[in-house]
Amino acid sequence: MRRALSHLALAALALLIWEVVGRAQLVAMGALPAPSEILARWWIDRADYPPHATATAVSAAFGLLWGSAAGIGAGIVFAAWPLAARLFRGVNVALFALPPIAIVPVLVLCLSGSAPRIVLAALGCYFPVMAATTLGLTHVDPRVCDLVHAYGGGATAIFRFVRLRSALPVILSGLKVAAPNAVLGAILAEFGGGGRYGLGAYLIGSLGRADPARLWGIGLSATAMAGLAYFAFAQLSRGATSGARADTMAASLASDAGPDGGGRFERAIVAVAAALLPVAIWAGLTTAFHLPPLIAKSPAAVVDYLFASPASGLAQARLLGALAETLPIMLAGLLAGLACAFALALVGAFAPAVSRLLLPVSLVTQTMPLVALTPLLVLLFGRGLAVTIAITVSVTFFPAYVAISQGLALVPRAALDLPRAYGAPWWKEIWIVAAPASLPHLFAAARFGAARALLGVMIAEWLATGRGLGALLNQARGRLDYAMIWSVAVVAVLVSVTLYQLLLGAERLTLKRFGQ
Amino acid sequence: MRPTLDVVFEGVNKTFSLRGRPLRALEHVSVACPAGSFTALIGPSGCGKSTLLRLALGLESADDGRVAIGGRSPLVARRRGETGVAFQDAALLPWRSVETNIALPLDVIGKPRREARERIASLIRLVGLAGFEAALPRQLSGGMRQRVAIARALVTDPAVLFLDEPFGALDQILRRQMNIELQRVWLEGHATTLLVTHGIDEAAFLADRIVVMRDRPGRVATTIDVPFARPRGPSLFADPDFHRLCDTVAQALRSDPLE
Numbered sequence: 179m180r181r182a183l184s185h186l187a188l189a190a191l192a193l194l195i196w197e198v199v200g201r202a203q204l205v206a207m208g209a210l211p212a213p214s215e216i217l218a219r220w221w222i223d224r225a226d227y228p229p230h231a232t233a234t235a236v237s238a239a240f241g242l243l244w245g246s247a248a249g250i251g252a253g254i255v256f257a258a259w260p261l262a263a264r265l266f267r268g269v270n271v272a273l274f275a276l277p278p279i280a281i282v283p284v285l286v287l288c289l290s291g292s293a294p295r296i297v298l299a300a301l302g303c304y305f306p307v308m309a310a311t312t313l314g315l316t317h318v319d320p321r322v323c324d325l326v327h328a329y330g331g332g333a334t335a336i337f338r339f340v341r342l343r344s345a346l347p348v349i350l351s352g353l354k355v356a357a358p359n360a361v362l363g364a365i366l367a368e369f370g371g372g373g374r375y376g377l378g379a380y381l382i383g384s385l386g387r388a389d390p391a392r393l394w395g396i397g398l399s400a401t402a403m404a405g406l407a408y409f410a411f412a413q414l415s416r417g418a419t420s421g422a423r424a425d426t427m428a429a430s431l432a433s434d435a436g437p438d439g440g441g442r443f444e445r446a447i448v449a450v451a452a453a454l455l456p457v458a459i460w461a462g463l464t465t466a467f468h469l470p471p472l473i474a475k476s477p478a479a480v481v482d483y484l485f486a487s488p489a490s491g492l493a494q495a496r497l498l499g500a501l502a503e504t505l506p507i508m509l510a511g512l513l514a515g516l517a518c519a520f521a522l523a524l525v526g527a528f529a530p531a532v533s534r535l536l537l538p539v540s541l542v543t544q545t546m547p548l549v550a551l552t553p554l555l556v557l558l559f560g561r562g563l564a565v566t567i568a569i570t571v572s573v574t575f576f577p578a579y580v581a582i583s584q585g586l587a588l589v590p591r592a593a594l595d596l597p598r599a600y601g602a603p604w605w606k607e608i609w610i611v612a613a614p615a616s617l618p619h620l621f622a623a624a625r626f627g628a629a630r631a632l633l634g635v636m637i638a639e640w641l642a643t644g645r646g647l648g649a650l651l652n653q654a655r656g657r658l659d660y661a662m663i664w665s666v667a668v669v670a671v672l673v674s675v676t677l678y679q680l681l682l683g684a685e686r687l688t689l690k691r692f693g694q
Numbered sequence: 695m696r697p698t699l700d701v702v703f704e705g706v707n708k709t710f711s712l713r714g715r716p717l718r719a720l721e722h723v724s725v726a727c728p729a730g731s732f733t734a735l736i737g738p739s740g741c742g743k744s745t746l747l748r749l750a751l752g753l754e755s756a757d758d759g760r761v762a763i764g765g766r767s768p769l770v771a772r773r774r775g776e777t778g779v780a781f782q783d784a785a786l787l788p789w790r791s792v793e794t795n796i797a798l799p800l801d802v803i804g805k806p807r808r809e810a811r812e813r814i815a816s817l818i819r820l821v822g823l824a825g826f827e828a829a830l831p832r833q834l835s836g837g838m839r840q841r842v843a844i845a846r847a848l849v850t851d852p853a854v855l856f857l858d859e860p861f862g863a864l865d866q867i868l869r870r871q872m873n874i875e876l877q878r879v880w881l882e883g884h885a886t887t888l889l890v891t892h893g894i895d896e897a898a899f900l901a902d903r904i905v906v907m908r909d910r911p912g913r914v915a916t917t918i919d920v921p922f923a924r925p926r927g928p929s930l931f932a933d934p935d936f937h938r939l940c941d942t943v944a945q946a947l948r949s950d951p952l953e
Contacts, residue, residue: 321785328751328779329850330772331802339801343789 241299253311310352314345511570585619699764742912
C-alpha cells in the first residue's frame with residue numbers, strides 16, 4: 179500500500195515536471211507540450227478520434243484473432259512433431275525477424291481494403307503466440323508425465339491431462355505480448371496504406387501541421403489502446419497462473435524438442451529444406467492468388483531484377499548504398515541500447531532502488547507501440563541522425579533492461595551473496611556471479627533487439643531522415659518501382675535473419691564456454 | 695479388496711547409454727517380493743533402484759531377464775489398474791484440487807470418477823486430509839502434498855504399490871511421522887509394496903525385508919529380514935534391536951568386496 183502510494187507520488191511529480199517543462203517550452207521549442215495542453219487539444223479533436231480509433235482497434239483485433247489462431251495451431255503441431263518445428267524454423271525466424279514496415283508496401287500492393295492492416299497485425303502476433311504455445315506444451319513436469327504413463331496413459335492422455343492445462347498460462351502470457359504487437363502492426367500498415375481512417379493514418383495526416391499537442395494526443399491514445407490490450411491479457415494470464423505454477427521445482431525440465439535427431443546427412447537436408455521453405459511459400463502465395471506478375475514479384479523475378487536485368491547494376495548500387503547508411507546506425511543503436519540495459523540491470527541487482535525506479539517505467543514501455551511514436555521523436559530530435567539513434571536505443575533498451583533484470587532476479591540470492599561472504603568488493607561480485615548469470619538473458623535480448631532495431635531505423639528513415647533502406651522503400655513506393663519494393667523487403671528480412679543467426683551462433687559458443 | 699500379487703525380477707540386465715558411452719545400470723538383478731509383502735530397496739545414488747522400479751511400472755524395458763507382476767507383464771498389470779505409484783516430490787497437478795488430484799489415475803485408466811467418490815472420500819480421511827478436499831496443492835504444506843500423493847497411489851485399490859522415495863523431500867521429523875502413517879495405511883490394504891529409499895531407519899521401520907544394492911554396476915548385495923512384529927509403533931525407533939538392525943544395514947551398505 180505504501181509502495182503504491184509512493185509510486186503515485188512519483189508519477190504525480192513526473193507529471194508536474196512535465197507540465198512545467200511543457201509550459202515553459204524548454205524542450206526543442208515546444209515539441210514537448212504540457213499534459214494540460216495535450217488534454218485540451220484532445221478535447222477539441224474529440225470528434226475525430228472515434229472513427230480512427232475504431233478502425234485501428236478493429237484491424238488489430240482481427241489481426242490478433244487470426245495471428246493467435248495460427249500461432250496456437252502451429253505451436254501444437256511443432257510440439258507434437260519436432261521435425262515440423264525444424265522444417266519451419268526458417269519460416270519462423272523470418273516471421274520473427276522481419277521488420278514489419280519492410281513488407282507494408284508489398285502487402286498494400288497485393289491486398290486491398292483493411293486486409294494489409296489485419297495481415298500485418300496478425301504477423302506481429304504469430305511468433306509470440308506460437309513460441310509460447312510450443313514452450314507451454316513441451317515444458318511440463320516430467321514426473322507427472324511419468325505418473326500418467328505409469329497408469330498406462332499414452333501421448334494423448336498426457337496431452338489431455340497435463341500439457342494442455344499447463345500450457346494455458348504460458349499461451350496467455352504470449353497473447354499478452356502479442357496484443358500490443360497487433361496494435362503496432364495495424365498502425366504501421368496505416369502509415370503506408372493510404373487508408374482514410376486509423377490512428378496511424380491520423381498521425382501521418384497530422385504530421386504536416388506543426389501541432390505537437392495533437393501528435394502527442396494521438397500517440398498517447400495509441401499507447402492507451404495497446405496498454406489496455408496488454409493489461410487485459412495480463413489479468414487473464416495471472417488468473418490462469420495462480421492455479422498452475424508448480425509448487426515444487428522439478429529436478430529437470432523436459433528438454434525442448436530434444437537434440438536434433440538423425441545423422442549429419444539428415445540434419446543437413448532438414449536445414450536446407452528449412453531455409454528454402456520461406457522462399458517456396460513466397461512463390462506459392464504469389465501464384466496461388468493470381469496476382470499480376472508486374473505487381474506481385476516472384477522470387478525468380480526479384481533475383482532476375484537484382485542480378486540479370488539491365489537495371490541490376492543501378493539497383494544493386496542503390497540497395498548497397500542504402501544498406502551502408504542503415505546498418506551502421508542500426509548496429510550502433512543496438513549496441514548502445516544493450517550496453518545501457520546491461521549496465522543498469524547490473525547496477526539494479528546491487529542497488530534495488532535503481533530497479534524500483536526504472537523497472538516499472540520499462541514495463542510500461544513494453545506495452546507502448548514505441549516505433550509508432552516516431553513522429554513524436556521527430557519533433558523532439560529533429561530529422562537528423564539523432565532521431566534515428568534515439569528510436570533505435572529506445573526500442574532496444576527497455577525490453578533488454580526488463581529481460582536482463584528479470585533474469586538476474588532468478589539467480590539464487592545465495593549465489594549472489596557468496597562472493598560477498600568472502601569479502602569480495604562489489605565489482606568482483608558482478609564479475610564472478612551477476613555478469614555470467616545474466617549472459618543468457620543479454621543474448622536473448624540482443625536477438626529480440628536486433629529485429630526491433632532494424633524496424634526502428636527503417637521507420638525513422640521512412641518518416642523522417644530520408645536516407646537508408648527505409649527511405650529507399652518509401653521512394654520506390656512513390657515511384658511505383660515494384661521490383662525495388664520487393665527487393666528492399668527481401669534485403670531487410672535477409673539482414674535481420676542473418677543478424678539473428680549470427681547472434682544465435684555467438685550465444686551458443688559463449689554459453690557453452692560458461693557451461694550453461 | 696482385490697487379491698494381492700507378487701512382484702518378481704529375474705536376472706534383469708539394463709544398460710543405458712550416457713553421452714554415447716554404455717552405462718551398466720543393472721547387472722543380473724533378481725528380487726522376489728511375495729504377495730502382500732513390504733520390500734524396501736536401499737542403496738547409494740545411481741545403484742539402479744529407481745530403474746528397477748521403473749521397469750516394474752513399464753516405464754522402461756529390460757535388456758534381458760524377466761519382470762513380472764502376478765506372473766504377467768507390467769504392461770498388463772498397469773492396464774488393469776493393478777499398480778499404484780508415488781514418486782519423490784508429490785508431483786501433483788497444480789491446477790487440480792486434492793480430490794481431483796487423487797482421481798487422476800482413474801481419469802487416465804478411464805474409470806468414471808462418480809463410482810469412486812466414496813473411495814476417494816475415505817482415502818482423504820485415511821491420510822488425514824478431511825476438510826481439504828477442495829484445496830489446491832499450493833495451499834498445502836509439503837507433508838500434506840505427500841499424503842495426497844499416497845492417497846492417489848491407493849485410489850485404484852492397487853494390488854501392487856510402488857513408492858519411489860515418497861518422503862525424500864521431507865525433513866526427518868515429518869518423515870518419521872509419515873512413516874508411521876504409511877504403515878497404518880498399508881496395514882489396511884496389505885498391497886505388495888516396493889519402497890525405494892535412502893533412509894535406513896525408514897526401510898527398517900516399514901519393510902519386511904530390506905534389499906541392499908550396490909552401484910557400478912547396480913546389483914543386489916544382500917537381503918536382510920526385518921523381524922519386528924506389526925503394527926510397529928513410534929517406540930520402535932528407540933528400540934536397541936531396531937538400532938542393531940539399522941547398523942547391520944549400514945554395514946551392508948558400507949562393506950566393500952575388496953576389503
